[in-house]
Amino acid sequence: MASAARTLSRAALRSSASSLSSSSSPLQTSTLRAAARFAIAQQTCRHQSRRGYADNASSGNGPSGGSSSKLPWLIGIALAAGGAGYAYTTMTLPDDVKEQAKEPFKPTFEDYQKVYDAIAKRLEEESDYDDGSYGPILLRLGWHASGTYDASTQTGGSNGATMRFAPESDHGANAGLSTARAFLQPIHAHFPWLTHSDLWTLAAVCAIQEMQGPKIPWRPGRADRDVAFCTPDGRLPDARKEQSHLRAIFGRMGFEHDREIVALSGAHALGRCHVDRSGFEGPWTFSPTVLTNEYFKLLLGETWRWRKWDGARQYEGVGGSRGLMMLPTDMALVKDKGFRRYVEVYAADNEAFFRDFADVVMRLFELGVPFGTGEEARMRFRSSFD
Ligand code: HEM
Numbered sequence: 032m033a034s035a036a037r038t039l040s041r042a043a044l045r046s047s048a049s050s051l052s053s054s055s056s057p058l059q060t061s062t063l064r065a066a067a068r069f070a071i072a073q074q075t076c077r078h079q080s081r082r083g084y085a086d087n088a089s090s091g092n093g094p095s096g097g098s099s100s101k102l103p104w105l106i107g108i109a110l111a112a113g114g115a116g117y118a119y120t121t122m123t124l125p126d127d128v129k130e131q132a133k134e135p136f137k138p139t140f141e142d143y144q145k146v147y148d149a150i151a152k153r154l155e156e157e158s159d160y161d162d163g164s165y166g167p168i169l170l171r172l173g174w175h176a177s178g179t180y181d182a183s184t185q186t187g188g189s190n191g192a193t194m195r196f197a198p199e200s201d202h203g204a205n206a207g208l209s210t211a212r213a214f215l216q217p218i219h220a221h222f223p224w225l226t227h228s229d230l231w232t233l234a235a236v237c238a239i240q241e242m243q244g245p246k247i248p249w250r251p252g253r254a255d256r257d258v259a260f261c262t263p264d265g266r267l268p269d270a271r272k273e274q275s276h277l278r279a280i281f282g283r284m285g286f287e288h289d290r291e292i293v294a295l296s297g298a299h300a301l302g303r304c305h306v307d308r309s310g311f312e313g314p315w316t317f318s319p320t321v322l323t324n325e326y327f328k329l330l331l332g333e334t335w336r337w338r339k340w341d342g343a344r345q346y347e348g349v350g351g352s353r354g355l356m357m358l359p360t361d362m363a364l365v366k367d368k369g370f371r372r373y374v375e376v377y378a379a380d381n382e383a384f385f386r387d388f389a390d391v392v393m394r395l396f397e398l399g400v401p402f403g404t405g406e407e408a409r410m411r412f413r414s415s416f417d
Contacts, residue, residue: 136224140410143233143251146222150237151415153218164320165214166238167302172211173235173396174298175204176228179262180398182285187266188399191256192228204267207308228253232396239392240414242301244322245385248393248409252402270311270358271344274367277360284398286391293364293373294387295395300326304356310343313356327378329355330365 154166161167176194179187193199194208215234219227229251236247268280281292302319304311316325333352338345346357364370377384393409402408 138224138251142222143410144412146218146225146230146233147237147412148415149218149221150215150234151241153214154238154241155415157214162303162314162319164242165211166242166320168207168211169214169234169238170298170301172208172215173232173238175208175267176231177395177398178268178284179266180284181262181266182283182398185399186260187262189228189232189396190253190400191260192226192231192253193256193258193261195227195255196258196261198264199261202264202267204264204269207305225251226253226255228255235392235396236412239322240412242320242322245389246411246414247389247396248411249396250402250404250408250410252404252408253400268360270309270360273359273363274370277363277370284395286395289369290373290387291391293370293377294384294391296361296364297324297326297377297384297388298322298392299358299361300324304345304358306342311345311356311358312342313345313347313354315355315357315361317355324377324381324384326361327374327384330357330361330374331378335362 150169154164154169157165172194173189176192177189179199180189181187194205195212199205200209211234212231215227215230218234219225219230222230225233232253233249233251236249239245239247266280266283268277277292278289281287281295286292286295299315300319300322301316303314306312316323316329318325329348329352333355334349335346335352335357336349338347338356344359346359346362347353348355348357364374377387
């Protein structure tokens with residue numbers, strides 16, 4: 032019985048300690064602290080009783096001397112300790128806290144801000160990747176999770192995080208995104224109350240803000256779904272194609288205005304193409320870890336020609352933009368008059384780009400999510416440099 036009690040105490044201590052070390056709400060924390068204190072109190076009693084027993088045994092002056100006759104003492108001490116612990120817990124926790132402790136954990140803005148801060152910290156620490164940041168690939172993960180939305184059937188979108196499963200994880204467009212999912216795994220382990228689908232879009236928001244982009248309002252409410260909800264291949268844009276394809280793909284998501292498509296494409300100021308992932312190669316700008324309107328300026332102001340190589344058909348910069356690249360879909364934005372209007376607006380005005388980008392990315396990440404909340408639930412996270 033003593034060993035069973037010890038095992039229980041240890042388990043209580045272990046789980047209290049591990050729960051305390053992971054992120055908890057103030058309410059959870061105080062409840063857990065009380066539980067930990069209770070377990071410690073029990074253990075102290077147990078140690079004292081054991082010490083008393085050993086001392087008595089060595090002196091031979093115990094109340095009885097035989098182990099079986101000590102059982103009532105041990106039971107008495109255990110009951111007293113349990114009773115004291117119960118009284119302690121019920122006496123020290125205020126009624127409203129005890130009431131709330133019965134309810135499921137309801138994260139507040141500050142809980143989500145903690146998740147944001149943890150991702151931002153990891154982005155800062157893990158600077159050995161690619162051009163010095165996992166930011167671009169986190170944004171691509173959030174976009175590819177959301178961009179599968181089909182407005183007519185109301186399927187796909189960021190609700191579900193179905194890219195965790197094959198076949199969606201194996202779709203050609205998602206090549207390389209396991210890197211982003213793996214980057215977020217320790218964050219999810221630390222905040223297990225958050226769904227993967229909320230985490231992916233929150234991480235993309237964090238990536239944009241930490242790469243000096245605008246604030247992206249975000250709200251929680253996505254649920255993880257199983258493999259049955261994986262979307263069919265072919266819902267994301269194909270970079271080898273041109274304007275009619277872009278309008279069809281983004282139109283299917285519900286983005287029917289050229290302005291929205293051009294603003295979203297401005298994300299290609301960030302990151303790069305990898306031959307082993309998409310078949311394309313190189314970055315779009317000279318500052319692939321800082322969001323600016325540079326992509327639009329380069330599209331308009333530089334000379335681009337087809338690259339002569341064995342790889343996928345892409346454009347390469349000439350002169351001042353040597354070393355940079357553009358996809359056929361990027362060049363479609365300057366070839367097509369409807370799109371070009373907005374490329375000109377954004378190339379001339381970074382503020383206009385940031386304003387429209389923030390609005391359309393916010394809506395992209397909300398596609399198909401059955402929020403139980405209104406727009407007032409949207410949060411604006413503090414960036415690490417605010
Ligand atoms: C307009 C249609 C689009 C096409 C055809 C397209 C295509 C691509 C391709 C081929 C890559 C290279 C992947 C690799 O080799 O690693 C890429 C990367 C990227 N895309 Fe897009 N994309 C589109 C729209 C978007 C949108 C709307 C966003 C975000 C709002 C976005 C964000 C990114 C980012 C940040 C990267 C860099 C990822 C990295 O550095 O690992 N893209 N895109």
